[in-house]
Amino acid sequence: MGKVLGDVLGLAAGVAVSPLPVIALIIVLATPRGRVNGLVFTAGWLVGLSGLGAVMLVIGGQGSAGEHGQPADWVGALKLALGVALVLFAVRMWRHRPTDVTQARLPRWMAAIDGFPAVKIFLLALLLSAGNLKNAPLTIAAAASISASGLPAGQQIGALALFVVVASLGLLIPLGVYLVMRERAKGTLANWKEWAARHNIAVMAVLFFVFGLKLLGDGVGVLSS
Template sequence: MGPLIGTTLPVAIGIAISPVPMIAAILMLLSPRAKSTGVGFLIGWIVGIAVAVIVFAALSSILPAADPEATHPIIGVIDIVLGALLLLIGIRQWRSRPKDGNEPKLPGWMKAIDSMTALRGFVLGVVLSAVNPKNLLLAVSAGLAIGSSDVVLWQEAIVIVVFVLIAASSIIIPVVAYLLASASMARPLDALRGWLTDNNATIMAVLMFVLGFVVIGKGIGQF
């Protein structure tokens, strides 16, 4: 179980380091309905990650069974393709960096965050965690690793719980911190939002390059 957690750890961190969802969560915590929308978004984020990983872990069971000591070419090919797609996302993010003096562009839906309800925050959390292409690719990689492992079911469940907690940590930490000390968190959260906004494209590009090569290397190791 320990090696499996180690294998999925970089992928979980890749999901956690997602500037746009972090910016969305911070904007919710700075909105008039901070507590309800923030908690709703957090629950949606956790549910989306958990469902995606569980689904792909279950789907991996349809792959042909293999000797644990043997190679796993099917999983290897899938990992290489996923890694290549992550690299393409990284290239796209790098090219989308704002030029010097230009304001970075953020999704238009962020303008509606101030008027969001807890339910809409929940739905947005699910969409950004499970439907986002980058997170979906990472969930596929983690699900394949977990579902194709030789650990028993209860160990798989523990690995999934650890994975989800790590992947959701970047949203859990600011939301919980705000709930515990809302008055003192407003200024640090606003400063963090500004930094993430300015460096969103660069962070995402570097992250996708690193994870892309990690996943490709994992795929090559399956042969």
């Protein structure tokens, strides 16, 4: 159980450090119904991560554990493929990062968030969690590690729940600041938003590269064992 949690928590930290979802949440919190919309956004995020992880657990099942308790070869191949994809994304993003961070621009779709109804806010969060180019591979890799552990179903669900909570800290912290401080939180959240907007691409590129290498190492280790 300890080894699984070590793998899972590292991947969860990678998901938690996601600038774009944080920026999106801060924009949502600034809407007229900020409290409700913020809770809806966070719920969509949690459902996205939980759903993707649960699907992976079902696909893997107990068959993910190979001989002598080692993960099955397909788990290693999956991590290897995800690692390659993340490294390639990292290189591409780094090459296209703005040389002057003051010129960094947010995606155009973010300008429309102010007018989103609750359903669209929920679906946006769902997409940013389960459909994100960094978060989805890391969530799949974490669920694959859990599935390959051979742990009882209850412990696997518990490990996935822990992953989701840790992976959501990047959103839960600003949401908590807003709920506690309300109007006083606007300045703090605005500063976080500005920093995240300026450094989003560089941060994502570094995270892609670091966790891509980790998954590559994990995949090679499984396939060579």
